[in-house]
Amino acid sequence: MSTRYETVIGLETHIELKTETKAFCSCAVEFGAEPNTHCCPVCTGMPGALPVLNAKAVEFAVKAGLLLHCRVSLRSKLDRKNYYYPDLPKAYQISQYDQPICTGGWLEIPSGGGTKRIRIERLHLEEDAGKLIHGEGGTLLDCNRCGVPLIEIVTMPDFRSAEEVTAYLQLLRERIRFAGLSDCRMNEGSLRCDVNLSIRPLGSHALGERAELKNLNSFQFAAKAIAYEERRQAAVLDAGGALFPETRGFDEGTGETFPMRRKESQSDYRFFPEPDLPPIVLTQEQVARWASELPELPDVLRERWRATYGVNRETAEALTVTRAAAEAFERAAALTRFPKLLATLLAADPARLAEGEIPVSAEHLAALSDLLGEKTIGSGTAKELLALLWKEDQDPREAVGRLGLGKITDRAVLEPLTREILADSPRAAADYRAGKKAALQSLLGQAMRRTQGRADPDVTRELFLASLQAEPRKEE
Numbered sequence: 001m002s003t004r005y006e007t008v009i010g011l012e013t014h015i016e017l018k019t020e021t022k023a024f025c026s027c028a029v030e031f032g033a034e035p036n037t038h039c040c041p042v043c044t045g046m047p048g049a050l051p052v053l054n055a056k057a058v059e060f061a062v063k064a065g066l067l068l069h070c071r072v073s074l075r076s077k078l079d080r081k082n083y084y085y086p087d088l089p090k091a092y093q094i095s096q097y098d099q100p101i102c103t104g105g106w107l108e109i110p111s112g113g114g115t116k117r118i119r120i121e122r123l124h125l126e127e128d129a130g131k132l133i134h135g136e137g138g139t140l141l142d143c144n145r146c147g148v149p150l151i152e153i154v155t156m157p158d159f160r161s162a163e164e165v166t167a168y169l170q171l172l173r174e175r176i177r178f179a180g181l182s183d184c185r186m187n188e189g190s191l192r193c194d195v196n197l198s199i200r201p202l203g204s205h206a207l208g209e210r211a212e213l214k215n216l217n218s219f220q221f222a223a224k225a226i227a228y229e230e231r232r233q234a235a236v237l238d239a240g241g242a243l244f245p246e247t248r249g250f251d252e253g254t255g256e257t258f259p260m261r262r263k264e265s266q267s268d269y270r271f272f273p274e275p276d277l278p279p280i281v282l283t284q285e286q287v288a289r290w291a292s293e294l295p296e297l298p299d300v301l302r303e304r305w306r307a308t309y310g311v312n313r314e315t316a317e318a319l320t321v322t323r324a325a326a327e328a329f330e331r332a333a334a335l336t337r338f339p340k341l342l343a344t345l346l347a348a349d350p351a352r353l354a355e356g357e358i359p360v361s362a363e364h365l366a367a368l369s370d371l372l373g374e375k376t377i378g379s380g381t382a383k384e385l386l387a388l389l390w391k392e393d394q395d396p397r398e399a400v401g402r403l404g405l406g407k408i409t410d411r412a413v414l415e416p417l418t419r420e421i422l423a424d425s426p427r428a429a430a431d432y433r434a435g436k437k438a439a440l441q442s443l444l445g446q447a448m449r450r451t452q453g454r455a456d457p458d459v460t461r462e463l464f465l466a467s468l469q470a471e472p473r474k475e476e
């Protein structure tokens with residue numbers, strides 16, 4: 001982009017809360033379910049149906065606000081935002097207008113080697129709309145998503161680049177996900193963001209006219225849309241034109257933004273207090289209890305594991321993929337003498353870690369890393385055992401005995417084995433003595449084959465070397 005302008009961005013992020021039921025009825029929240037199997041008179045806006053607020057949605061919204069250092073309003077209210085769209089059977093959305101549940105927070109993102117604070121203006125509770133499915137014969141409506149609880153998080157116009165936007169979204173996603181409040185999957189629409197972008201001449205402090213960019217389904221698309229929009233707006237100003245507030249879409253095929261409509265103003269929605277629901281009233285105690293239920297932040301955990309166990313950043317990131325994974329590691333790490341080995345072992349299969357609850361007890365995880373650390377088993381066996389424990393939790397020490405998986409370090413067992421192999425392979429022995437050091441590898445390979453990989457490689461090598469160097473050459 002032209003170096004004569006500065007980019008200014010504010011984000012509106014919508015996150016679907018992972019509650020069991022919808023915001024105002026008892027329909028289940030389930031992504032990917034058969035269309036129209038999770039709906040009722042309330043979420044499809046039938047006459048006479050009355051909403052009841054889901055207490056879990058309130059709890060999750062407050063917890064999200066606390067993760068973002070927001071002030072929690074002990075009293076907030078719900079409002080109707082009126083508009084017609086085919087995916088909105090009620091023709092209004094229940095949202096929060098002038099009294100949101102949380103206000104005034106911040107999130108510190110990495111930026112230019114240091115950190116930068118992004119201010120959060122507000123976080124409010126609202127409901128999702130349904131989904132339109134455009135097909136050959138026409139457009140179909142799936143109401144399963146109608147009424148799914150959402151939080152909308154609005155930042156101040158504090159971003160100056162696409163990199164800062166990405167850093168913010170990554171951190172936000174990690175925190176919300178770690179606290180179990182949402183899956184935050186952009187591809188499934190459980191995290192969606194609108195980018196408000198304007199530019200201004202360098203040195204100017206006034207805000208320019210913004211375009212609001214909709215439907216950005218991945219971090220990559222958000223970055224592309226920003227780059228395109230920066231260029232487009234600069235070109236308009238450079239040509240002496242004027243920008244005006246508008247809503248634009250992003251075409252994933254061309255990488256371009258395109259005009260959708262002039263920006264609607266707040267008064268277009270005729271907001272008014274939701275007459276069917278009372279205000280949301282919370283107590284200080286309730287908020288304090290919710291705060292105490294939040295997990296430690298993943299960045300704090302990672303730093304502690306680095307300092308106390310020497311766990312590297314990549315491994316620690318794999319372990320903080322979910323709260324369940326992090327807590328399973330914490331408990332087991334306290335019980336084993338080899339916490340760093342345990343971290344590496346667990347992080348080796350990140351997809352499995354991310355699945356959900358960890359089905360192996362802390363004691364068994366600790367015993368497994370002890371077996372590895374004591375060199376009773378090698379890392380290959382440890383991985384196999386972990387997979388076994390994942391299917392059926394059991395004591396790995398017993399499993400090693402029962403399955404004959406222990407590493408053989410006993411010289412009384414390995415000594416006769418190496419002699420036998422040397423006797424069977426005079427060729428390899430001769431090659432080694434003639435200076436072909438690689439022949440030792442083939443001897444070791446045989447020892448491994450004959451013990452199904454259980455011979456301790458260090459001890460076995462040592463025994464081979466001792467014999468090869470001690471035995472007189474036959475031909476002498």
Ligand code: ADP
Binds near residue numbers: 155197207208
């Ligand atoms: P609306 O619903 O009209 O989009 P919101 O208050 O929900 O209004 O969101 C406004 C968002 O746009 C905020 O993130 C804000 O920081 C950002 N914003 C407002 N004005 C500008 C501007 N001139 N340039 C860039 N971002 C802006």
Ligand code: MG
Binds near residue numbers: 194
């Ligand atoms: Mg907006």
Ligand code: ZN
Binds near residue numbers: 027041043
């Ligand atoms: Zn319903």
